[in-house]
Amino acid sequence: MALTSALPPDLTAMLMPLLLAYLRVQAAVLVFPVFSERVVSVRIRITIAMLLAPVAAVMSNMQTLPAETEGIMLFAPLALREMLAGFLIALPARIMASALHVASSAIGATASLSQLIGTGTEAAPHPIGNLMHMAGLALLMAMGLPILLVDLIAQSYAAFPAGQFQISGDQVGGMVGLVSRSFVLALAVASPFILGGLLYQVLTGIVNRVMPALPVVFIGAPAIIMLALVALAVLSPLILSGWADAVFLHALPD
DSSP states (O other): TTTTTSSSHHHHHHHHHHHHHHHHHHHHHSTTTTTTTOOOOOOOOHHHHHHHHHHHHHHHHHHOOOOOBHHHHHHHHHHHHHHHHHHHHHHHHHHHHHHHHHHHHHHHHHTTTTHHHTOOOOOSSSSHHHHHHHHHHHHHHHHHHHHHHHHHHHHHHHHSOOTTTOOOHHHHHHHHHHHHHHHHHHHHHHHHHHHHHHHHHHHHHHHHHHHHSSOOOHHHHHHHHHHHHHHHHHHHHHHHHHHHHHHHHHHSSO
16 A cells, blocks of 8 residues: 555655655754753754755755655655664764763762762753753854754755665764764863862872871862862863864764
């Protein structure tokens, strides 16, 4: 039985490219930073995908589909290819955006701020971690993230033409390299706090060996927490700007 046997042939030819474009856009929205956050309701995600689907359908240059694709068993592979393509075009931005979570976790673990920063989980009750998370999302939107999404969808049809899907070894290697660059970015962002935490541990160890009776932890812990908060307040603009630039730089294909 045909997938659209109840529809006129002309309407079927018009709806199929639009449906495939919607599947690609919806998959990209579900992965793309900001739009994929849990604080964004499902209805808003669907609305964004529906608004961008006609634009993507025009960019795909696929006005009609072969008649044999009307069968459900033949249409399903096309739909799966479009969803995988949408997932892959948004994945680089998501990988680089995750660097902020890794950096905040490293900062919290090395600067005695774990109870304030937390592990970088989304919408966590930790005030500093939640603040950095929301500030990063707001910065991405201010820098034109929606325009980047439209640009990615437009360029995706050059890399993954409509109705076709092939992954080369270079693309797989590029994704692996992108993951490593994301971790390098996270550690570079958190490096001042990591070095400061290491220096604090070395100094407290030396003082403890010299003066075993001195309660070093009770004296040094408030000091290191205060210094970490001051450093976080000073370095947060640089951390967020460098992270946002990396997201935009690596999101677009070469």
